[in-house]
Amino acid sequence: MLAEFETYLKTQANFTDDEVKQICSSAECKKLRRKEVLLREGDVCRYKIFVCKGLLRTYSTKPDGSEYIMGFAPEHRWTTDPESYHKQVPAAFTIDALEDSEVLLWNKVNFDGLYVSVPRLKEFSENIITQNLYRSQRRILSTISSSVEERYDEFVSTYPDIFARVPLHMVASYLGVSRETLSRIRHAQVKR
Amino acid sequence: MLAEFETYLKTQANFTDDEVKQICSSAECKKLRRKEVLLREGDVCRYKIFVCKGLLRTYSTKPDGSEYIMGFAPEHRWTTDPESYHKQVPAAFTIDALEDSEVLLWNKVNFDGLYVSVPRLKEFSENIITQNLYRSQRRILSTISSSVEERYDEFVSTYPDIFARVPLHMVASYLGVSRETLSRIRHAQVKR
DNA sequence: CAAAAACGAGGACATTTGTCACCGTTTTCA
DNA sequence: TGAAAACGGTGACAAATGTCCTCGTTTTTG
Secondary structure: OHHHHHHHHHHHOOOOHHHHHHHHHOOEEEEEOOOOEEEOOOOEOOEEEEEEEOEEEEEEEOOOOOEEEEEEEEOOOEEOOHHHHHHOOEOOOEEEEOOOEEEEEEEHHHHHHHHHHOOHHHHHHHHHHHHHHHHHHHHHHHHHHOOHHHHHHHHHHHOHHHHOOOOHHHHHHHHOOOHHHHHHHHHHHHHO | OHHHHHHHHHHHOOOOHHHHHHHHHOOEEEEEOOOOEEEOOOOEOOEEEEEEEOEEEEEEEOOOOOEEEEEEEEOOOEEOOHHHHHHOOEOOOEEEEOOOEEEEEEEHHHHHHHHHHOOHHHHHHHHHHHHHHHHHHHHHHHHHHOOHHHHHHHHHHHOHHHHOOOOHHHHHHHHOOOHHHHHHHHHHHHHO
16 A cells, blocks of 8 residues: 555655655555545544545535535545644544545644655645645636536546546535536436 | 734744744835736736735636636735646736735745745745635535525625625625625515 | 716516425445 | 345426616716
């Protein structure tokens, strides 16, 4: 599991072998079964998470039990509850596995410790956060400026790999519409 | 104008006098008139921006001329086009002033240079970015899980200072609905 | 100061979307 | 493997929202 992460680190940023070794040494490997929960809403998020294999989902639950999907994290994506991790406060989101998955975990103490021995990790980490910010902003612009159909098409073409692996009702939730609405849109598209 | 920023720096993070001086010395002060454009969509965003006085707006324009408001930046808020600044690529957003404003600007070379002389600035900067990420995520959750009326109430109570200073049609744009829809919601509320 | 622009509201109507109920198929898992 | 759950779709109807229009007031600006 670590081997895959090592090649990721070397291709993404050009960390040295020694730096890679350091980063790996403070990671915790964890296998997740489908539906297994990694972080529960209300708990403090203890980890930064890197997905080696599989697919994670981040969502929020309303009192009536309905779920709202904030995002998906497939292989080679980092994820966490940023606010909970950063400030060590109760999490707003639940993170669970949509497929059997393999993840690497770093707790805050260990990860912050790495900043000392691997200074460049700080830049790398900031890059990851900033990328998540771009993604969020694009999604916001998309929701306030585009029709549901346009947003659906955008999702399919931007994340074809994810689209192929998640049920449609989760895509609907991600887009902020009902299952039925998404179904109608798809139906209208096949006719064309 | 710098005096205000200095007190901000000392209260927010506890930078030393010397660090504050360093940070200020590479800033560029700029006064903006209402409606003046600081960054134009398509140009490369050269600056990190700190608002000392006034109110800035970030928005995106569609080919038909319609504007979609990504956010507002009042006093003591940092703003920029993150992707454009970070990667020095054409900006997706326009930033202009809704009121006569005073801002401080740092270009990427200068700001990155500060990381060397003021190492703690890196943490501080990452904090700002992470806060923006929280904010974006809350907004996304809000749009996919709440009614327009709830989102309107949330906006008013979360940003009462901003709400009092921007026209309603911009709030509507920010929420992703038409002016008329917002008008109806407000009308329904006064009756209660 | 006066003309022009911006602003907020409101009505009428079409369109989109949500909700509810139901159905058949596929997948899951004990 | 067999029952149960999950999944995707559909129709009917109500509710929410967009669009287009007009109107009167306020604000801006030359």
